[in-house]
Amino acid sequence: MEIGQVIKKIRTNKNITQQSLANAIGMTRPYIARIESGKNSISSDKLTEILDYCNVSYNEFFYMKNDYKKESKMNDYNKVIKLYYEKNMEGISKIKDEAKRKYEENNDIFLRHLYILCHCMENDLDVNKIDKEYTQEITDYLLSIDDWCYYELVVLNNFLFLFSPAPALLMSKNLLKYAEKYKELNSDTKVLSYLLFNLLELSIKNNDFESAKTLLNATKTYTKKNTEFFELTLSLFYEGMLNIVDDFIMEGIEKCNKSLDIFRTLSNEYFYTKLKEDLDQLLKKKLSAKK
Numbered sequence: 001m002e003i004g005q006v007i008k009k010i011r012t013n014k015n016i017t018q019q020s021l022a023n024a025i026g027m028t029r030p031y032i033a034r035i036e037s038g039k040n041s042i043s044s045d046k047l048t049e050i051l052d053y054c055n056v057s058y059n060e061f062f063y064m065k066n067d068y069k070k071e072s073k074m075n076d077y078n079k080v081i082k083l084y085y086e087k088n089m090e091g092i093s094k095i096k097d098e099a100k101r102k103y104e105e106n107n108d109i110f111l112r113h114l115y116i117l118c119h120c121m122e123n124d125l126d127v128n129k130i131d132k133e134y135t136q137e138i139t140d141y142l143l144s145i146d147d148w149c150y151y152e153l154v155v156l157n158n159f160l161f162l163f164s165p166a167p168a169l170l171m172s173k174n175l176l177k178y179a180e181k182y183k184e185l186n187s188d189t190k191v192l193s194y195l196l197f198n199l200l201e202l203s204i205k206n207n208d209f210e211s212a213k214t215l216l217n218a219t220k221t222y223t224k225k226n227t228e229f230f231e232l233t234l235s236l237f238y239e240g241m242l243n244i245v246d247d248f249i250m251e252g253i254e255k256c257n258k259s260l261d262i263f264r265t266l267s268n269e270y271f272y273t274k275l276k277e278d279l280d281q282l283l284k285k286k287l288s289a290k291k
Helices: 002-014 019-024 030-036 046-054 058-065 074-085 090-106 110-123 131-145 149-164 163-179 190-207 209-224 229-245 247-265 268-289
Strands: none
Touching: 002 030, 002 046, 002 058, 019 030, 019 046, 030 268, 046 058, 074 090, 074 110, 074 149, 090 110, 110 131, 110 149, 131 149, 131 163, 149 163, 149 190, 163 190, 163 209, 190 209, 190 229, 190 268, 209 229, 229 247, 229 268
């Protein structure tokens, strides 16, 4: 839908007349009518005023504008990932060629990243086969952005498999800045928590325990709602892991086992097995260090 159409839909759904809306935001009724019909444009300030008056968030507005679908660009990323798991390399190749063609037309960095993701999928996510220039390009892009937005989270999420521990943990600084700045914004919870936990696991496996503690604190702050049961359970597990690192071994094992019991009760075999292996490896390390 066009912006004017969405404004009209919101207004009529809220039983607000054009005149009432015009009075509320200091415009004339005919001007509101021309905006709704697409004959006049609207400034971002006035759009904000309209949404505030109608009690509608920007997220809702753009969701409606995109015909009640998630933003179409992000859908393209998801489409490629889905095709990869379906082993549909022909479909990935078509998207790759189309992304290249469109990128050459309008220089949209999203299309460049989509092209690189397709290249990675075509090479079965094998870092030894993926063009090193592409890995460097993604790294340079993420490190060049000081204040990340949701898009940068998605890029890191999609390309995390490319990075060795050092650059990945360096990027976690921007991730933490984002988590702090946008902690009241709920729409990015899943992708952000996924990245936080993956980087937390990476830092522990690479003995970077200071980074791990910082990431754990950020994770606990971001997932403080009791409804985020899965994230809280993972946080408890990694809190136990760091207790073990700090030689509070029995306390740490108790927390880890409590988390593992929850995953087993929920029949989440993947996480139970994976985390149990991580715990066993850490305990072996501690035992070896004491010999």
